[in-house]
Amino acid sequence: MFDAVARARPIADPLLPRLTHAADHGLLWWGVAGLLGVTRGRRRRAAGRGLLALGLASAVTNGPAKAIFRRGRPATHAVPLVRRPRRDHSTFSFPSGHSASAAAFATAVALDAPGAAVPVGALASLVAFSRVYVGVHYPSDVVAGAALGAACAFATTKVLPRRSWAPARGRPAPAEVSSLPEGDGLVVVVNESSGAGARFGQPSGVAAPIRSLLPLAKVIEVGPGDDLEAALDDAAASARVLGVAGGDGTVNAAAERALAHGLPLAIFPTGTLNHFAADLGLGAGIVGIADTVRALREGSAVAVDVGRFDGTRPEGTSFDGVFLNTASVGGYAHLVAVRERLEKRLGKWPAMVVALSWVLRNEPPIDVTIIADEPLVGTRPPTPVGPTRPRLARPAGARRAASGERRRLWLAFVGNGIYHPPGFAPTYRERLDERMLDLRLVDGTVPLARTRLVAAVLTGRLRRTPVYEQRAATRIEITAVAAARGRARGRVPSMPFARDGEVTGRARRLMITPNGARLVVFRPR
Structure with a gap:
């Protein structure tokens, strides 16, 4: 199989040689993890699991596995010169470290973010094939490395168990909770200091979409120098439904006012982590805003413990x-x-x-x-x-x-x-x-x-x-x-x-x- 790939007509020159070089030392997967990490929810968690699996697979493959089998590298005289790597490989060939890292990262991502599994898995497959294509591994090295990497990804579930993304169960809300198709009676306090962007002086930018989707709602924007507690008190005194846009700390403060005034709470999660909103099944950012707007229009609510x-x-x-x-x-x-x-x-x-x-x-x-x-x-x-x-x-x-x-x-x-x-x-x-x-x-x-x-x-x-x-x-x-x-x-x-x-x-x-x-x-x- 190695000889057949070596003598085959050019398939993806010079893409595959550059791709295999980009995967040196796991740099390609660190970059993919960075792209996943800028998102929220499942993909951010998947990026963390992927890096954990990557480190484990690299340590096992390049340490004890290569030392045990000690297989030499294949001869490259049949591989076209344009494909060969610029440097000679002095390490052993079995199993393939690049393939192990690629499979570990892709499998780990698939465990937490199935939606990202296809593109990441396709990239991992190209990296694994490129190791044979450039002449530095036998196909059996790649297969063994991929199997070892996948096993390392599943091993991460022992220390980082997979989480359920199903919404947590709550009690049915009282019958008097009514729908607000246009937001009439809703007062939303927006904490512009919540979220990662606030660290760099950037506003959350959620007031505009809330006003657009719920035109009859009253939206109060609270900046870094404003009194959030006073704004929540004023909003609770005049609202039929209290709304809040912010992170867990802001939602906590709003929940106290909602309980004190006997009001339902509408949460627009715009914080960094949004733990409570995630357990409710609300998405993050604009997705979470859309979820809450839909719930207000449906009149759908649950009663939860505090x-x-x-x-x-x-x-x-x-x-x-x-x-x-x-x-x-x-x-x-x-x-x-x-x-x-x-x-x-x-x-x-x-x-x-x-x-x-x-x-x-x-x-x-x-x-x-x-x-x-x-x-x-x-x-x-x-x-x-x-x-x-x-x-x-x-x-x-x-x-x-x-x-x-x-x-x-x-x-x-x-x-x-x-x-x-x-x-x-x-x-x-x-x-x-x-x-x-x-x-x-x-x-x-x-x-x-x-x-x-x-x-x-x-x-x-x-x-x-x-x-x-x-x-x-x-x-x-x-x-x-x-x-x-x-x-x-x-x-x-x-x-x-x-x-x-x-x-x-x-x-x-x-x-x-x-x-x-x-x-x-x-x-x-």
Whole structure:
């Protein structure tokens, strides 16, 4: 087969030699990942998985695989000179590293973004064929490399499980929710500071399409120097339906006003990540605007759970609020901030690993007591991950933990609803109507806790490490406790607290529960 390709008439000179050179060191796939990364949703996640698979395939192929088989390169005297590469290859031939990288990246992209699988797969196939065409590999090298690369792509699902893109389940909305074909009664507050473009002084540009699609709606644009909270208060006081355009933090603020005034909420997701909108099934950018407009015209809405927290600050003052996605204490808030800064360049999963390593190295553990109420028998809690600690929650059927357990933690995560996957990178929810909290803890007392946690995340063995725990709860109470050194100095114990990715200061005590009232949100049928 190699001889037949070598003696064949020119097929794609000089395209294939240039293509095979562009794939050296994975540079071609880094470029494709960059193009996918500028989009949102599935393709951005696919780019991150593709780079992870690319790195794994390159390490396995160019390391142990070539060293084991040690096959020499084919003779190139029959290959036309115009096709041959400019440099001689001193490495072994079996399996093909270029083919492994191409197949790993293409397969990984197909796992998360089937719509991009055809063009990326076609490009990968051309790269694999070009290795035979330019005379540096036998066909069996290419086939073996492609098989190894595909296997590496599937191996990434052990540490980065595939997410479901189906909308999360919600309760049917009340019958009084009506359609707004022209937007009459809708007041939309647009946060021009949301989204990636705001970092470069660019407005979101969503006010114009909203006005065009919903001509009777009132649209209020809030710039960087304006008071977003006051604009939301004014909008809620005069609206029949409160609308908001922004990211998760902006949507959180609007949800508080919608609950306080008993209003349905229309979300136009224009932030960077839009976690809550993604779980609702709304697209990002202009797609998300179209989804919400369609839902308003149809009068289609669902009722979803909202988490609630009541806390006490170190100085003794009380505070409260709601959260749509997550609340956290300890280093999780800093972890999210570091990850968001890095994930556009590295992808979400590599950024998560780097952020985790940074937080565990620089963030001190916190001393707390925890009381967690388990769900009643007959509810649907997730399978516990990590070691079972009976003192934190009684066996199934118990209503409350008997007393608070003293713990030293690196961080604690509380999700509004049960998040998936069950590992360390919670990504999506299948339901928004089960009135349960997802509690995840990273223990700070286990020997070599930080090293063991990072190793477990990288190897997909989080279920077996004693550092990490996960369980469902219906009420969680966390109280900061002074360490021995703090008691000696008379310090008031406190812990960093964040909700929906926004750091809100420090707290001495927190009570977290599902909110009694459900939030009504528009989304298409």
